[in-house]
Amino acid sequence: MGGRPCVDLAFARDAAGRTYLGRQYVSYPVHVGRALHVDGSAPDLCVVYLQSVSGGLFEHERLAGRIEVGQGARAHVATPASTIVHAMQGGSAVQRMRLVAQPGALLEYLPAPLILFPGSHMVSDTEVTLAEGALVVVADSFLPHDPKGGQGCFARIESAMTVRDAQGQLLARECMRIDGAGWLAGGAGANAGLRMHGSLWLLGSPAEGELLQALRALPVPAGELAGASLLPNGAGIVFRALAGDAVGLDRLMHAAWSAARTHHTGSAPALRRR
Amino acid sequence: MNTLALVRLLHLASPTLPVGAFSYSQGLEWQVDCGAIRTEADAGAWIAAVFDAGIATFELPLLAAQMRAWAADDIAAVLDLNDDYLASREAAELRAETVQMGYSCLQLLKALPECAGVAARLADRGDIAYPTAWSGAAVALGVPVEPALTAWAWAWAENQVMAAIKAVPLGQTAGQRLLMALGEAMPARVATALELPREDWSNFAPGLALASCRHETQYSRLFRS
Numbered sequence: 052m053g054g055r056p057c058v059d060l061a062f063a064r065d066a067a068g069r070t071y072l073g074r075q076y077v078s079y080p081v082h083v084g085r086a087l088h089v090d091g092s093a094p095d096l097c098v099v100y101l102q103s104v105s106g107g108l109f110e111h112e113r114l115a116g117r118i119e120v121g122q123g124a125r126a127h128v129a130t131p132a133s134t135i136v137h138a139m140q141g142g143s144a145v146q147r148m149r150l151v152a153q154p155g156a157l158l159e160y161l162p163a164p165l166i167l168f169p170g171s172h173m174v175s176d177t178e179v180t181l182a183e184g185a186l187v188v189v190a191d192s193f194l195p196h197d198p199k200g201g202q203g204c205f206a207r208i209e210s211a212m213t214v215r216d217a218q219g220q221l222l223a224r225e226c227m228r229i230d231g232a233g234w235l236a237g238g239a240g241a242n243a244g245l246r247m248h249g250s251l252w253l254l255g256s257p258a259e260g261e262l263l264q265a266l267r268a269l270p271v272p273a274g275e276l277a278g279a280s281l282l283p284n285g286a287g288i289v290f291r292a293l294a295g296d297a298v299g300l301d302r303l304m305h306a307a308w309s310a311a312r313t314h315h316t317g318s319a320p321a322l323r324r325r
Numbered sequence: 326m327n328t329l330a331l332v333r334l335l336h337l338a339s340p341t342l343p344v345g346a347f348s349y350s351q352g353l354e355w356q357v358d359c360g361a362i363r364t365e366a367d368a369g370a371w372i373a374a375v376f377d378a379g380i381a382t383f384e385l386p387l388l389a390a391q392m393r394a395w396a397a398d399d400i401a402a403v404l405d406l407n408d409d410y411l412a413s414r415e416a417a418e419l420r421a422e423t424v425q426m427g428y429s430c431l432q433l434l435k436a437l438p439e440c441a442g443v444a445a446r447l448a449d450r451g452d453i454a455y456p457t458a459w460s461g462a463a464v465a466l467g468v469p470v471e472p473a474l475t476a477w478a479w480a481w482a483e484n485q486v487m488a489a490i491k492a493v494p495l496g497q498t499a500g501q502r503l504l505m506a507l508g509e510a511m512p513a514r515v516a517t518a519l520e521l522p523r524e525d526w527s528n529f530a531p532g533l534a535l536a537s538c539r540h541e542t543q544y545s546r547l548f549r550s
Contacts, residue, residue: 210529214412224412227529228382238374243361243532267542278538280416291534 056115056149057081062097062158064124070097073121080105080112090127091321092312098127098322101162107135108144108165108173117149120156120185127322133163133194133297138170139206145174152185152255157315161308164192164249164300167231169203175210181286182217185255186315190304192249194297195231204231214254214286222286225250243276245293247300251307254287262314266290269306277303326469333466337459338476340483344429344455349422350488350548351375352536357492358543365499368489369506371532372482376507376514378530380481383413384456385474385518386526391460392470400446407450407457413528416537418550423454425549430458440465474515482507488548 058081061074072086084100108114120126136144152158165173179187191212197203210227229241237244256262259281266279266288277292292303312320326334340347353371356362362371387406394402414420431453434440443461447453456477463473482504490500537550 221408221412224409225415225529226383226413226527228525228527229378229529233377238370238378238532241374241378241530241532243535248531276532276535278416278535280418280534280538280541283412283414283420291531291538293531293535 056117058083058101058116058118060099060117060128061119061121062124062126062156063121068123069095070120070124070126072097072099080114081116089322092318093125093316093320096125096127096157098129100129100131102131103134107137108146109137110139110142110144110172112144112146114144114146115149116147117151118158118160119151120153120158122153123155124153125157127159127161129159129161130163133166135166136168136171136173136205138168139172140170143172143174143207145176147176147178149178149180150187150189151180152182152187154182155184156182157186159188159308159312161188161190164194164247164297165208167193167195167205167208169197169201169231170206172206173208173210175208177210177212179212179214179252179254180217181214181222181255187252187254188308188311189252189254190249190308191252192247192300192304194247194300195235202235204235206231212250212252214252214282220284222284223252223254223282223289242293245274245276245295247294247297249292249294249300249304251290251304251311252282252287253290253311254282256287256311256314259288262311263288265310265314266307269303269310271303272299275299275303277307279307326472327467330467330469331472334463334468334472334476337463337466337468338480340480340487342430343433344426346426346480346484347487348548349426349484349550350492350540351419351422351485351550352533352540353485353488354492354546354548355536355540355543357489359539362489362493364493365495365503368486368493368495369503372485372489372503372507373510375485375530375533376478376482376510379528379533380478381514381518382521383526383528384410385478385515386521386523388456388460388477389470389474389519390523391456392464392473395443395461395464403457403461404450407454410454410456411452415528415530415534416541418537418541422550423456424452426455427453427458430455430462434458434462471515471519474518475511478511478515479508482511491547
């Protein structure tokens, strides 16, 4: 995709140690909320919410975004609600996000799950550049939903996560190409019959053994699945969850994020409700 | 394929190849431990799902690409695919598995004059995944790509069925029924894998990833993955 991204944010740290939004460019269909400092446990952390003004993602949309967090800065970027991926007539919606964390930076990029409507085809590509000493937390979740209450399923979802160091060396990767019919049919290798999926990538985590233990100790309700393992090449940890409903998935993902934040900063997140 | 190449292929795909494959279940042992696999049907469903969600759509096309790179003497491409494979392992156990088997395979290739050149090209290149070493050996021994992929898929399925026989446990005849069913689907999967462009490769199998994660802390284990 050529041209400027529809969202381009750069965070920096001021002399007092507070992170601010130093540069922003936003165009349709994205709206960026005012930069906030509303996390009681980390008052220096800059919080920004990205909102869709179009009501979701539609066929033939090609969206690109870039978020960079400067040296020593700390930022939390999220969406206030899930993004609906609407039905399509054979085309797709494409979203590419580039996340760059400079040395010593912390970036939490936690979009709410994509809701895949019947007939939708979503292509999502996230690339993370992780400098020395940087921490990046990325949530990547989706759930199928038929608003008519039937069993209609999405056409296809293609998602890639690529993690590189500052020199461009590949550290970790995941490529997802799945058809809706196969996903809903289940099968243990794919999803054990649970249709809501989430991954939380905890990149650059120091003392990762402790965090791994904390994640593995999280309670997992009966009927749901969750687990964590180290990523290749010392990239960090990935936490994965499968649930039968969106509430269950959200609880698991929130618990993992909270454990990671506590490990990274010493305090659990204390964000005001969106 | 000439008969000698077939002999070499059978050799590479044999469970007697000293690379330690028998010690890995790739999450199947945890599926048994948590009660998700209790029967022949459960085992067959799991193995088929894992095959479709990752082996057929990532490992086989990667193996084909590596064989083509070896044949073109493009070691840079071989190593790029090696790094891609290692970076794509869903859990630490699965990465450790392929690194150990890759190491064992390299030690074997060093000792076989027909494959020593492959071992020399991979020496001092960091961690080598099992497909990287195996694909080099296959090309060095004159094995064509399609039969190689078929043999790789078969060897994987055979190892999974043997793990199920030990872990569930299942009888030998049940194991043979599973292999017949799994084998039925292989020609079509191999044919697709041969033509699958890199941008369509997929290694997304969350059930497998979670089973492997949970296996890492399983209290009692026969298998290393």
